[in-house]
Amino acid sequence: MTHLTRTTARTLALVTLSALLGAHAQKATDLSVALYAANPEAPAPTAGWDTGEVIRARTGVNLKFTMLPTGADGDNKLGSLAAANDLPDLFEIRNRNLFYQLIRQGQVAPVSSLLPQMPQRTKARYGNAMRNGLVNENGQMYGLQEPATLSRQYGIMVRQDWLEKLNLKTPTTLDEFLNVARAFTERDPDGNGRKDTFGYCGVIDFDTAGILPGLGLGNHFQWVYGAYGVPGTWNYRAGAAFAANVRNPNYRKATEYVRKLVDARVMDPDWATMKRSDLRNRWQQGKCGLFFESVGGLIAGFKNFEANNPKGDLRFVPVPKGPSGSRSMGTFANAGTLLVVSKKAMDAGKGPAIAKFLEWAHSGEGYFQLAFGKKGTDYTLVGGVPTVTTTNVNGRLTNTQLRFLALNGQAAELKGRYGTLKFSDGRSVNVYNLLMDTRRNNNWIDRSGDLVVPAAPNQADIDRYVSESLVQFVLGQRPLNDGNWKSFTDGLNGLNFAGYEKNAYAALKAGGFVK
Amino acid sequence: MTNVIRSAPPAARRSPRQRLLARLWRHRGLYLMLLPGLLWFALFRYWPLWNAQIAFKDFQPVQGVLNSPWVGLEHFQAFFSSFYFSQLMTNTLLISFAKLLIGLPPAIILAIAIHESTRKGLARVTQTVTYLPHFLSWVIVFGILLAMLSPGSGLVNKGVIAAGGDAVSFLTDPGAFRAVVIFSDIWKETGWSAILFLAALIGISPSLYEAAEVDGATRWQRIRHISLPGMLDVIVLVTLLRLGHILDAGFYQIYVLYSLPVYSVADVIDTWVYRQGIQNFQFSLATAVGLFKGLIGLLMIVIANRIARRFAGQGLY
Numbered sequence: 001m002t003h004l005t006r007t008t009a010r011t012l013a014l015v016t017l018s019a020l021l022g023a024h025a026q027k028a029t030d031l032s033v034a035l036y037a038a039n040p041e042a043p044a045p046t047a048g049w050d051t052g053e054v055i056r057a058r059t060g061v062n063l064k065f066t067m068l069p070t071g072a073d074g075d076n077k078l079g080s081l082a083a084a085n086d087l088p089d090l091f092e093i094r095n096r097n098l099f100y101q102l103i104r105q106g107q108v109a110p111v112s113s114l115l116p117q118m119p120q121r122t123k124a125r126y127g128n129a130m131r132n133g134l135v136n137e138n139g140q141m142y143g144l145q146e147p148a149t150l151s152r153q154y155g156i157m158v159r160q161d162w163l164e165k166l167n168l169k170t171p172t173t174l175d176e177f178l179n180v181a182r183a184f185t186e187r188d189p190d191g192n193g194r195k196d197t198f199g200y201c202g203v204i205d206f207d208t209a210g211i212l213p214g215l216g217l218g219n220h221f222q223w224v225y226g227a228y229g230v231p232g233t234w235n236y237r238a239g240a241a242f243a244a245n246v247r248n249p250n251y252r253k254a255t256e257y258v259r260k261l262v263d264a265r266v267m268d269p270d271w272a273t274m275k276r277s278d279l280r281n282r283w284q285q286g287k288c289g290l291f292f293e294s295v296g297g298l299i300a301g302f303k304n305f306e307a308n309n310p311k312g313d314l315r316f317v318p319v320p321k322g323p324s325g326s327r328s329m330g331t332f333a334n335a336g337t338l339l340v341v342s343k344k345a346m347d348a349g350k351g352p353a354i355a356k357f358l359e360w361a362h363s364g365e366g367y368f369q370l371a372f373g374k375k376g377t378d379y380t381l382v383g384g385v386p387t388v389t390t391t392n393v394n395g396r397l398t399n400t401q402l403r404f405l406a407l408n409g410q411a412a413e414l415k416g417r418y419g420t421l422k423f424s425d426g427r428s429v430n431v432y433n434l435l436m437d438t439r440r441n442n443n444w445i446d447r448s449g450d451l452v453v454p455a456a457p458n459q460a461d462i463d464r465y466v467s468e469s470l471v472q473f474v475l476g477q478r479p480l481n482d483g484n485w486k487s488f489t490d491g492l493n494g495l496n497f498a499g500y501e502k503n504a505y506a507a508l509k510a511g512g513f514v515k
Numbered sequence: 516m517t518n519v520i521r522s523a524p525p526a527a528r529r530s531p532r533q534r535l536l537a538r539l540w541r542h543r544g545l546y547l548m549l550l551p552g553l554l555w556f557a558l559f560r561y562w563p564l565w566n567a568q569i570a571f572k573d574f575q576p577v578q579g580v581l582n583s584p585w586v587g588l589e590h591f592q593a594f595f596s597s598f599y600f601s602q603l604m605t606n607t608l609l610i611s612f613a614k615l616l617i618g619l620p621p622a623i624i625l626a627i628a629i630h631e632s633t634r635k636g637l638a639r640v641t642q643t644v645t646y647l648p649h650f651l652s653w654v655i656v657f658g659i660l661l662a663m664l665s666p667g668s669g670l671v672n673k674g675v676i677a678a679g680g681d682a683v684s685f686l687t688d689p690g691a692f693r694a695v696v697i698f699s700d701i702w703k704e705t706g707w708s709a710i711l712f713l714a715a716l717i718g719i720s721p722s723l724y725e726a727a728e729v730d731g732a733t734r735w736q737r738i739r740h741i742s743l744p745g746m747l748d749v750i751v752l753v754t755l756l757r758l759g760h761i762l763d764a765g766f767y768q769i770y771v772l773y774s775l776p777v778y779s780v781a782d783v784i785d786t787w788v789y790r791q792g793i794q795n796f797q798f799s800l801a802t803a804v805g806l807f808k809g810l811i812g813l814l815m816i817v818i819a820n821r822i823a824r825r826f827a828g829q830g831l832y
Contacts, residue, residue, distance in 0.1 A: 072794055075794065076793060076794065079793065079794075079796045079798075082576055082796070083574070083576050083796075083798050084576065085576040085577055085579075097795060097796065098796050101796050105575050105576060105577055106575075106577050107576060107577055204774070204775060268667055269665075269666040269667045269682065269684065270661075270665050270666065270667050270668075272684075272687045272774055272775065272776050273661075273686050273687055273774045273776075343577075455795065457593070458597065458598065458791070459791075459795055460787070460790040460791040460794065460795055461597060461598045461599060461791065463790075464599075464775075464778060464782075464790070465598070467775050468775050468776075468778045468779070471775040471776050472776065475687065475776055477689065477776065494598055495598050
């Protein structure tokens, strides 16, 4: 072959390759994906993002990723996109009210046709009929309901060093809890000579992924209602006498206990206006003896805590028992991320691309890329457990902003996410074990059925009425006596609460959650 | 031989359209500057009026504004019959009127004080310092208020406790909360509101003051008989404009400051609409309430304008 012929052949090969690559690039499907920020503290991915390039190369998907703000802001953003009939192709939805509304409005598509196109993912994640029932409407499956990956990571933490200093035992009952909280408030456990510590730190917080706050005072006080056997909104075991827990006499007793905590001044006087971030600042500063926190919160705050409290020792305590022996940290939904496909995307023929992308994200390279970042840079596998190796925290978090598509909640994954905290004095805490302990020791109650209960037309008024009344009772703005409690429960009638209960019962019964 | 002088046709012979075009061309620079403002009004004030019809419909985004099913006054009825309607109206009107009635005099007094100041440097510094808070977001103001009023660590409460009193939960006590809302608004907005009044004062001819001084008028008399009447137009204008927004009690401020313990005295129409309308995705309901507010605002302006014309001799139109 002459030089000229070789050159011509090379040129032809290059042209053919370019044409093929060009054809491949033309085949890439544009896919808009919106997920709630997995790592809100880290920046959103930018154009030219590594993971985006890998996704394009492996799945032929040209990803346009939108990071939704967490909490109500994210819900509102999705709501606005829905109002403009401009929903992303594939998106995560946390607000069930919005989910059912989008189904009624015909903005989301049935997804059962995708299941055979992603066999591994379907087998591992969407095989539970009860869980799939959470996303069924009129016999159609309108969402990909992932199993729960990380609920029940919350618990009550105690300053073990304070307990030892004041010669106190870990509280196991409500009475003991109050006594310990009093001692932490009044006996100067930090030894600084000032009365600047609080027995229990909790705030009014309804916005915690993975657990169900129910009506009332929010997540940080559910354990009190659990001690009286009335955690969450609904009493699933009441059968035909089904009613909201707020009607149960024990609900008042639990409220009286919270009132006792307030009365004894063991809580920060600002607790009713504080946010979760304020609470975190307080315990990291060493102001809280007992407080409601998550394993994730501990990881995020322990360095700051250690800097302020070099000898501080934090432990989870088992949830305290009530007078009749009941105990529960609260209620949770055994359901994780809910992924939804817009009808526009399905009509545009994007179903196969979505299925291919999700299947890729389920296992192997895709799973590790989305859940843990770049192999060799962000993490490495040690005995099958992904272990973070980078010190560029923000870079790794940015690389894993799509991790909700991949996470599966298996032991290896959790061990990888929750490693060991090392304190400067040589102590170490295995956070994975802590997580398992909080799940085991706190009698969390599965109330997944709550997700199918339709919101009342005046849901905001109902939420406000119950929460506001309880806050007034516990703050002493309204004396907690028979007359006022009756007036409070009678007031529910003005909100058509009975209608709300009736609809809840019907939905729970239809879903097989109550008999 | 007669010389015939031919002149251009007089302007009066031009058609109205030509005259209009000529006028527009003559002032083209001004109209060009006006254009962005007009576009803004068209896009954000008039175009939404078309979409406001969803207040009478069960808005379905897929079907669009036009094709969504008609439900008449259902959303208005839902609002009027809502559990907290009377409380929402009471809170909104109380807070709004209090902000207007208590907030206006300090702005007028500040403007007069700055105008009367003989030390111009000090006047300028005062003006700058007093209108700076206007640029702070309510989130920052909330932080400042917390640092001042917190029962645990607030500066004010430390003083109260040092004086032998009990800490006051200003932000969670229904008896104190409205005062916090009103006075924090006055603190934040007085300097900004004073700018308009100051502009009115600057517009008064200095010769009036000089003549009054020559005639022996005291400073107070000059304020009473020259400054205040000279500002009256602007005072009426500002009052009328604010009456048009009487059902806007300040969403951002209250949303940031309020909490469950004070809902009974703080929940206003806008915060309710946010929770019930926006967070529950009832956009038609939210629009219906918006229309209702607009209607009340219009009514207030018409009535107040008539009153102003009758008693003060001048109005907005």
